[in-house]
Amino acid sequence: MSRAAFGVGVLGLLAALCVGTLYGAAHIPPDHVFGIVAQRLGLSGAGGWRPWEAIVVLDVRLPRVLVGAFVGGGLAVCGLVMQSLFRNSLADPGVLGVSSGASLGAVIALCTNWAARSEWALPACAVVGAAATAGAIYTLSARRGHIHVGTLLLVGVAVGSFTSAATSMVLSLALANYDTGRQIVFWMLGGLDARTWQHVLLIAPPTLMAVAIAMIHVRDLDALLLGEIQAASLGVDVPRCRWRLIGATSLMVGAAVAVSGVIGFVGLIVPHMLRLLLGPAHRLLLPTCLLVGAAFIVLADLAARTLIAPEEIRLGIITASVGAPFFLWLLLKKRADGVI
Amino acid sequence: MRSLSFPVILGLAALALLFLGGGAGRAALLDSRFVRDSVVVGQAFPKQLVDPAGTALELPRPPQRIISTFMAGDEMLAALVDFSRIAGVSPLVDDESSGCAGQIPPSVPRVRVECESLLALEPDLLLVASYTRAETVRQLVAAGVPVVHMGQFSTMEDVTKNLRLVAAAVGSERAADQVSAEVDQRVAKTAAKVGGLPKPRVLYCTAAGFTFGSDAIIDTMIDLAGGFNVVREMGISGPTRVSPEAAAGLQPDVVLLSAKETGDRSAVEEFLRYGAWGALFRGSSTRIVSVKSAWLLSMSHHGARGVEAVARLLHPEAFAK
Numbered sequence: 001m002s003r004a005a006f007g008v009g010v011l012g013l014l015a016a017l018c019v020g021t022l023y024g025a026a027h028i029p030p031d032h033v034f035g036i037v038a039q040r041l042g043l044s045g046a047g048g049w050r051p052w053e054a055i056v057v058l059d060v061r062l063p064r065v066l067v068g069a070f071v072g073g074g075l076a077v078c079g080l081v082m083q084s085l086f087r088n089s090l091a092d093p094g095v096l097g098v099s100s101g102a103s104l105g106a107v108i109a110l111c112t113n114w115a116a117r118s119e120w121a122l123p124a125c126a127v128v129g130a131a132a133t134a135g136a137i138y139t140l141s142a143r144r145g146h147i148h149v150g151t152l153l154l155v156g157v158a159v160g161s162f163t164s165a166a167t168s169m170v171l172s173l174a175l176a177n178y179d180t181g182r183q184i185v186f187w188m189l190g191g192l193d194a195r196t197w198q199h200v201l202l203i204a205p206p207t208l209m210a211v212a213i214a215m216i217h218v219r220d221l222d223a224l225l226l227g228e229i230q231a232a233s234l235g236v237d238v239p240r241c242r243w244r245l246i247g248a249t250s251l252m253v254g255a256a257v258a259v260s261g262v263i264g265f266v267g268l269i270v271p272h273m274l275r276l277l278l279g280p281a282h283r284l285l286l287p288t289c290l291l292v293g294a295a296f297i298v299l300a301d302l303a304a305r306t307l308i309a310p311e312e313i314r315l316g317i318i319t320a321s322v323g324a325p326f327f328l329w330l331l332l333k334k335r336a337d338g339v340i
Numbered sequence: 341m342r343s344l345s346f347p348v349i350l351g352l353a354a355l356a357l358l359f360l361g362g363g364a365g366r367a368a369l370l371d372s373r374f375v376r377d378s379v380v381v382g383q384a385f386p387k388q389l390v391d392p393a394g395t396a397l398e399l400p401r402p403p404q405r406i407i408s409t410f411m412a413g414d415e416m417l418a419a420l421v422d423f424s425r426i427a428g429v430s431p432l433v434d435d436e437s438s439g440c441a442g443q444i445p446p447s448v449p450r451v452r453v454e455c456e457s458l459l460a461l462e463p464d465l466l467l468v469a470s471y472t473r474a475e476t477v478r479q480l481v482a483a484g485v486p487v488v489h490m491g492q493f494s495t496m497e498d499v500t501k502n503l504r505l506v507a508a509a510v511g512s513e514r515a516a517d518q519v520s521a522e523v524d525q526r527v528a529k530t531a532a533k534v535g536g537l538p539k540p541r542v543l544y545c546t547a548a549g550f551t552f553g554s555d556a557i558i559d560t561m562i563d564l565a566g567g568f569n570v571v572r573e574m575g576i577s578g579p580t581r582v583s584p585e586a587a588a589g590l591q592p593d594v595v596l597l598s599a600k601e602t603g604d605r606s607a608v609e610e611f612l613r614y615g616a617w618g619a620l621f622r623g624s625s626t627r628i629v630s631v632k633s634a635w636l637l638s639m640s641h642h643g644a645r646g647v648e649a650v651a652r653l654l655h656p657e658a659f660a661k
């Protein structure tokens with residue numbers, strides 16, 4: 001079962017990456033797309049495609065689908081880790097307020113026009129916002145070096161509400177300038193348009209690192225499902241494990257928000273869906289979450305850019321409108337089956 | 341050990357990418373890839389276009405597939421080149437506030453600022469403004485498309501400078517000279533009529549309260565038309581929003597609205613029906629006037645007509661002579 005599920009995940013992601021690269025706002029014949037990629041990989045010579053087709057495939061679509069894959073996979077893994085860590089089925093990457101902090105940083109970059117001056121301004125501000133929020137939450141919830149999970153969650157909610165309010169204030173001030181206000185609103189709805197290879201290089205390391213750290217702790221996460229005391233009795237260093245995982249997920253969420261805006265639901269739906277299908281063992285669940293989350297965002301982005309092409313639906317709208325009903329259907333089905 | 345192999349591989353991959361990404365990041369920062377104004381070098385083709393990233397590109401011949409992504413760019417192209425050379429215009433080109441509404445044939449694609457769609461039209465010149473999404477501009481520049489970026493639209497000098505920049509890129513310098521001369525002449529003629537007259541206090545405003553302080557083309561228009569933009573007193577530059585209460589507190593002599601046509605009374609009535617504007621200004625000494633939006637809101641040469649139209653409304657006595 002485990003190998004089969006992982007294999008299906010790998011094949012699903014590869015298929016999603018292929019389809020995501022094949023289709024877009026402009027029509028490029030599939031044989032041209034494959035030829036362009038093969039030529040870049042040194043597997044074939046030049047074909048009969050036009051120069052703009054190669055630019056679109058190599059510099060527009062490929063970085064876009066890869067950024068989508070890293071964001072989706074990373075957010076799904078973060079959601080899984082947080083749900084297990086907090087033993088709370090509602091936990092997702094936004095629960096600690098880190099997403100809101102990253103949003104605030106990015107909105108400031110847009111409002112002050114820094115984002116127009118340097119392509120690194122927005123990602124840098126988002127990561128700084130995420131890190132500052134995580135630091136504030138840690139400082140506020142730690143007492144003599146000890147952290148109570150309930151306090152941590154409540155502080156996260158409070159800090160998240162504060163940063164959301166600050167974001168709304170910046171937005172309301174920026175709305176006087178139509179163009180800036182429009183950019184901020186569009187960014188807050190989440191999207192992957194105009195992503196480049198530099199965005200791939202920005203999102204890939206934190207995603208891979210966060211996944212690597214989570215993978216190191218798969219047994220600890222299994223134990224934590226039983227409760228912190230039980231996990232400690234099984235030899236888990238709970239405080240160290242908790243802060244490694246919170247640090248990793250904060251970094252990952254900050255990087256994801258920096259490159260794609262706020263994309264909801266994937267961190268909630270994918271882990272839930274897979275846990276219902278595969279059971280609670282993290283050794284299988286975690287890599288499968290990575291693959292399915294990646295495929296989910298790549299396909300959602302494909303829908304976002306092709307459904308009403310050349311117009312685009314914002315990715316956050318697609319993930320919410322597709323993910324929420326599916327999640328509800330799955331829950332109702334399992335309840336009808338008596339599983340939950 | 342075996343269970344650690346997957347995370348170890350991921351970690352090593354992440355470190356490798358961090359190294360690569362850090363290098364790319366440093367290179368980008370050192371390149372200082374700010375989106376800057378373009379420059380065209382040379383009197384005759386082949387010319388050099390210095391694009392928004394500071395890269396010099398050769399324009400071997402007058403571009404034949406030109407795309408404009410914003411309204412003022414559409415208006416400039418309509419004045420400078422044969423429509424057969426236009427490969428795309430902004431979707432706003434047909435709006436009533438466009439100075440070239442109804443001029444560009446429907447066969448010319450209306451394109452939004454989206455990288456794939458723009459590249460698919462194979463442009464050999466692309467016009468973008470400071471308010472075009474910077475990330476998309478960078479992507480188009482990186483794709484090797486010759487991009488003309490215009491950053492300033494606050495004064496009539498900016499307008500003619502932008503017009504001449506586009507003209508230099510498309511090889512229509514003579515047409516630009518003619519249009520610029522008309523702009524200068526119209527503005528000078530207006531200035532001569534209103535010079536020395538007392539400056540009425542003017543508030544440009546929409547029903548939703550959007551207005552402009554200094555460093556905006558409307559501020560320049562009001563000034564050239566012999567008025568004083570009261571929003572300047574708030575110490576605000578660029579676009580902003582005022583409440584009806586704050587607007588009344590500025591004590592304008594004239595409230596300036598944009599409308600389909602100059603003197604459109606229905607626009608004035610609509611404004612007075614919206615929110616508290618009517619309660620504050622109906623029956624007051626403040627005059628509420630409207631000017632054709634294609635002139636008043638234009639950031640191209642059509643703005644000169646806006647200057648004249650505003651001056652006629654602020655100083656009717658000067659034009660009656």
